[in-house]
Amino acid sequence: MKPPRLVLLRPRNADNLGAVARAMKNFGLTDWVVVSPNPQLLEVPGLNRLAVKAGELLESVRRVDTLEEAVADCSWVVGTTMRLIDGRRRATPRELADQAATRNDERWALVFGDERNGLTQDDVRQCHALSFIPTADEQPSLNLAQAVVVYAYEVHQARRGVAPAPSPALADDAQLRGLRMSLELALDKSGFLKSSDRHALEDALRPLERSALTKKEAALWNTLLRVFGKAS
Numbered sequence: 001m002k003p004p005r006l007v008l009l010r011p012r013n014a015d016n017l018g019a020v021a022r023a024m025k026n027f028g029l030t031d032w033v034v035v036s037p038n039p040q041l042l043e044v045p046g047l048n049r050l051a052v053k054a055g056e057l058l059e060s061v062r063r064v065d066t067l068e069e070a071v072a073d074c075s076w077v078v079g080t081t082m083r084l085i086d087g088r089r090r091a092t093p094r095e096l097a098d099q100a101a102t103r104n105d106e107r108w109a110l111v112f113g114d115e116r117n118g119l120t121q122d123d124v125r126q127c128h129a130l131s132f133i134p135t136a137d138e139q140p141s142l143n144l145a146q147a148v149v150v151y152a153y154e155v156h157q158a159r160r161g162v163a164p165a166p167s168p169a170l171a172d173d174a175q176l177r178g179l180r181m182s183l184e185l186a187l188d189k190s191g192f193l194k195s196s197d198r199h200a201l202e203d204a205l206r207p208l209e210r211s212a213l214t215k216k217e218a219a220l221w222n223t224l225l226r227v228f229g230k231a232s
Contacts, residue, residue: 001101001159002108004078006032006148007070009123010114011041018050018058019145025054027152028159033062033070050145067111067126068177075170076100076108076212079127080147081119082140087203090130093151097158099129103212104167110151115144125202128176128209171218179213180205182222186229 006024011017011034024032034041042063048055064070071077078096091099100108111127113119118141124130133142133150142150171179184201187193193200208221 001103002105003029003031003155003159004100004108004110004151005071005074007035007067007109007111008032008144009035009067009111009119011036011144012115013144014041014047015050016115016144017042017061018047018054019143020148021051021054021057021061023145023149023152024057025051026149027156029152029155030057030060032057032060033064035064035067035070037065039063067123068173071109071111071126072174073107073172074109075106075172076103076129077111077127077173078109078129078131079111079113079119079124080131080133080151081113081124082132082135083118083124085124085130087206088124088130090132093131093133093154096129096131096151097154100155101158101161103170106167106170107172109173112144112147128173168214168216171213171215175215175218175222176209176213179208179218179222179225182225182229186225189229 006020006029008017008020017034020032024030042058042061047058051058081090084090110131111119111123113123119127131151133147135142180201183205184193187201187204213221
């Protein structure tokens with residue numbers, strides 16, 4: 001089981017990044033990406049203040065402009081949100097860690113929204129699965145670094161009990177995005193999508209995302225949909 005890549009969308013607080021680095025160090029995580037339009041975000045003075053014994057992680061974090069860029073090489077993208085999303089199941093951190101353990105050595109991402117608003121609707125649409133931390137109704141949201149600690153702990157525990165096993169390479173996010181485009185084209189040409197409402201497209205795509213398609217299977221689906229689209 002490969003540890004997740006942490007993807008932090010639009011973080012606002014430099015102290016949180018330092019605290020996240022410390023949590024990563026606690027549980028053996030090393031891969032993280034910040035999605036932000038601000039090129040100076042990682043140069044804020046005092047960033048090391050809360051990154052106790054984790055300064056090297058602040059040196060290795062990457063900044064990119066979009067979520068798509070951050071997860072392009074990941075076969076599984078999991079968004080964390082407290083919001084109920086119609087038609088989307090949310091796993092707890094422990095359930096998520098158990099699911100990740102079955103995916104063997106594939107690269108996957110755990111996505112966290114900003115401290116104030118969390119994931120947007122567009123962010124959620126780009127995630128293959130969703131997760132949430134069950135909390136008290138009086139205070140349902142957690143600080144960004146606190147949320148990272150909870151997930152990092154559960155993943156760490158699951159990884160300690162898993163022996164690696166060979167498995168076919170899974171389709172990454174870039175390949176799944178191509179599959180989505182082929183599906184949309186095929187449905188448009190067939191006349192199935194007759195309005196601006198794209199819920200049917202999303203609903204048709206979700207089972208394919210949940211099924212953990214291999215690269216070979218995704219390529220086959222992509223070819224079939226393109227042929228169907230041309231024939232329509």
